[in-house]
Amino acid sequence: xxxxxxxxxxxxxxxxxxxxxxxxxxxxxxxxxxxxxxxxxxxxxxxxxxxxxxxxxxxxxxxxxxxxxxxxxxxxxxxxxxxxxxxxxxxxxxxxxxxxxxxxxxxxxxxxxxxxxxxxxxxxxxxxxxxxxxxxxxxxxxxxxxxxxxxxxxxxxxxxxxxxxxxxxxxxxxxxxxxxxxxxxxxxxxxxxxxxxxxxxxxxxxxxxxxxxxxxxxxxxxxxxxxxxxxxxxxxxxxxxxxxxxxxxxxxxxxxxxxxxxxxxxxxxxxxxxxxxxxxxxxxxxxxxxxxx
Numbered sequence: 001x002x003x004x005x006x007x008x009x010x011x012x013x014x015x016x017x018x019x020x021x022x023x024x025x026x027x028x029x030x031x032x033x034x035x036x037x038x039x040x041x042x043x044x045x046x047x048x049x050x051x052x053x054x055x056x057x058x059x060x061x062x063x064x065x066x067x068x069x070x071x072x073x074x075x076x077x078x079x080x081x082x083x084x085x086x087x088x089x090x091x092x093x094x095x096x097x098x099x100x101x102x103x104x105x106x107x108x109x110x111x112x113x114x115x116x117x118x119x120x121x122x123x124x125x126x127x128x129x130x131x132x133x134x135x136x137x138x139x140x141x142x143x144x145x146x147x148x149x150x151x152x153x154x155x156x157x158x159x160x161x162x163x164x165x166x167x168x169x170x171x172x173x174x175x176x177x178x179x180x181x182x183x184x185x186x187x188x189x190x191x192x193x194x195x196x197x198x199x200x201x202x203x204x205x206x207x208x209x210x211x212x213x214x215x216x217x218x219x220x221x222x223x224x225x226x227x228x229x230x231x232x233x234x235x236x237x238x239x240x241x242x243x244x245x246x247x248x249x250x251x252x253x254x255x256x257x258x259x260x261x262x263x264x265x266x267x268x269x270x271x272x273x274x275x276x277x278x279x280x281x282x283x284x285x286x287x288x289x290x291x292x293x
Contacts, residue, residue: 008137008265012162015145022149029150034078039068043136044083050190068092082107085139086288087114161259177228183212188232188257195264202279203271223248232257
């Protein structure tokens with residue numbers, strides 16, 4: 001078993017532990033009504049997108065998401081939350097250093113022996129969700145679960161769905177597709193973006209991701225036999241039938257969207273195996289992007 005397979009299989013246990021810890025972090029994580037920015041790079045940026053939409057959509061306060069390199073320094077925030085598995089990513093460290101003494105910051109990381117401990121005002125360490133693999137799986141979803149539980153929006157049913165996502169067979173014909181499009185609505189748009197990234201990283205697949213209602217505005221033109229369209233959450237009315245009518249394989253989200261992301265992670269590994277690729281050795285990637293001075 002590859003490192004990434006071992007790590008993605010451990011997610012139900014990690015989520016249960018993170019959810020239990022959330023109640024003790026009320027003074028650290030964003031409070032209701034605060035204006036918050038959430039930042040990250042790569043996978044962490046897409047999870048930031050998901051959390052920002054979930055928090056604001058549930059009425060907890062205005063919440064923006066940024067790639068760390070694109071932070072809007074002209075805006076005022078009550079708190080900036082950074083997601084960084086390694087604690088070493090250059091753009092995140094530079095941003096937190098620039099905000100020091102100006103805006104309260106909190107980082108969620110997997111490694112306490114890294115520079116992020118010195119530049120963030122508060123740090124939450126999820127050491128049990130750290131990973132050996134380059135391709136992120138459990139750290140990203142565990143950090144999201146912690147934040148979701150902090151909002152009071154996590155339930156035991158999410159963990160049960162994750163176990164189902166790990167146990168059930170992938171849909172017939174999905175691994176053989178040569179193009180994959182992931183769709184979301186609201187907070188699941190970030191999950192769709194992350195699913196697309198997982199497929200590119202692990203299996204070098206042609207993948208795209210969009211808000212579901214945007215799919216008809218051009219992207220649907222790539223849909224044909226041999227393509228798959230995967231929906232995270234509830235689909236817009238009529239979209240599934242439209243995709244099927246033009247020959248595409250439609251994958252409906254029947255589980256909690258975060259658990260459905262676990263299915264997409266499994267798909268990335270399965271496609272990599274079918275193509276003779278090692279998902280633990282993704283092309284041109286390292287575990288953390290550290291830029292030279």
